[in-house]
Amino acid sequence: METKKLYYDDSHRKTFTSKVVSCTQAEGGYQVILEATAFYPEGGGQPSDTGVLGESRVLSVRETEGQIVHLCDTPLDVGMEVTGTIDWERRFDFMQQHSGEHIVSGIIYEMYGYHNVGFHMGSDVVTFDFDGPIPAEDLQTIEDRANAVVWENLPVRCYYPSEAELPTIAYRRKRDLPWPVRLVEFPGVDLCACCGTQVQYTGEIGMIKLLSCVKFHDGVRMEMACGKRAQKILATIFDQNRQVSQAFSAKIWETGAAANRMNETLAAEKFRSASLEKQLFSYIAKEYAGTSLALHFSESLTPAANRELCNAIAQQADVAVTLTGTDDTGYGICIISRSQNAKTLGAAAVAALGGRGGGKPEAFQGTVTANRSKITAYFQQEKNNLT
Numbered sequence: 001m002e003t004k005k006l007y008y009d010d011s012h013r014k015t016f017t018s019k020v021v022s023c024t025q026a027e028g029g030y031q032v033i034l035e036a037t038a039f040y041p042e043g044g045g046q047p048s049d050t051g052v053l054g055e056s057r058v059l060s061v062r063e064t065e066g067q068i069v070h071l072c073d074t075p076l077d078v079g080m081e082v083t084g085t086i087d088w089e090r091r092f093d094f095m096q097q098h099s100g101e102h103i104v105s106g107i108i109y110e111m112y113g114y115h116n117v118g119f120h121m122g123s124d125v126v127t128f129d130f131d132g133p134i135p136a137e138d139l140q141t142i143e144d145r146a147n148a149v150v151w152e153n154l155p156v157r158c159y160y161p162s163e164a165e166l167p168t169i170a171y172r173r174k175r176d177l178p179w180p181v182r183l184v185e186f187p188g189v190d191l192c193a194c195c196g197t198q199v200q201y202t203g204e205i206g207m208i209k210l211l212s213c214v215k216f217h218d219g220v221r222m223e224m225a226c227g228k229r230a231q232k233i234l235a236t237i238f239d240q241n242r243q244v245s246q247a248f249s250a251k252i253w254e255t256g257a258a259a260n261r262m263n264e265t266l267a268a269e270k271f272r273s274a275s276l277e278k279q280l281f282s283y284i285a286k287e288y289a290g291t292s293l294a295l296h297f298s299e300s301l302t303p304a305a306n307r308e309l310c311n312a313i314a315q316q317a318d319v320a321v322t323l324t325g326t327d328d329t330g331y332g333i334c335i336i337s338r339s340q341n342a343k344t345l346g347a348a349a350v351a352a353l354g355g356r357g358g359g360k361p362e363a364f365q366g367t368v369t370a371n372r373s374k375i376t377a378y379f380q381q382e383k384n385n386l387t
């Protein structure tokens, strides 16, 4: 016998009483079947309800051949009357997302003729796929139209047309479906075959926010959040924007321009400091003119700048060794030489001083862990060997 599906009579029913038809032990708990239930099973992209049945916790719900199977954490006596209560906040959230998805899919179908070919309710956002391209600049129009439908507070109608009536109805579907078919109608917006639960009035959705739209296969994948989810996401984004606005001393409506200006300033500053570094490096290099092995320490150069400095010194000395860092942090090392094999020198140095690195005969780069006095003593010895 099929379970009576109370969620189709009234999608807002939170509690009900019914009789236990069967209860069998299964993996992860007990499978309970009732005469009637308000628990929605997994289906049509909508996750199953959770809640309680009597003293037992309902962990998940699925449908098998018309029977709704509740996976409960404790057994229930066959024949007993139980009161079931669904986790309403979870269900209402799913209904907000699901109804929002129908409205957006209906609008996209009308605007482009594309079908919704995938639908997934994640724990934070909803993703859905369409079988054609949607230009990014159209997203705002779609979102505006969807929200206008929400605020019109249209009644949502779910019904089963008769077998004769069904072929005469133009409803949105990927393929023809055998009768009976449950249709969900958002008047003037969408008419679609659906097995899920829906809000009674579109106003319950509250708001629809399209979050992204990216190319996916031959079409697009969209991310969306409706109702409370949308409000939570927007609150988080608003808080982030408030922090950005404070950091940039910009009005909250002008943070984008402020961030772009900051990027431009930063790029100009990078250019300026690079040219100052270059000048500084050439002054430093001159101090080593004619040296057989130049050893130079600095504290906080980037690996690229340390190499630049090494290169500048190598124009003046036979072997240039530059280190950047401190005894606490360790050192980055660069060796460049016109007359010696820098790779061989470097490999010997990191072997003796602890560290690692690699390079080519002209240039070696790596790190060493020894302290400054050990490094100095090591290269003093190297210098003596060279002369």
Ligand SMILES: [Zn+2]
Pocket (backbone or CB within 6 Å): 044, 098, 102, 193, 194, 195, 196
């Ligand atoms: Zn649906």
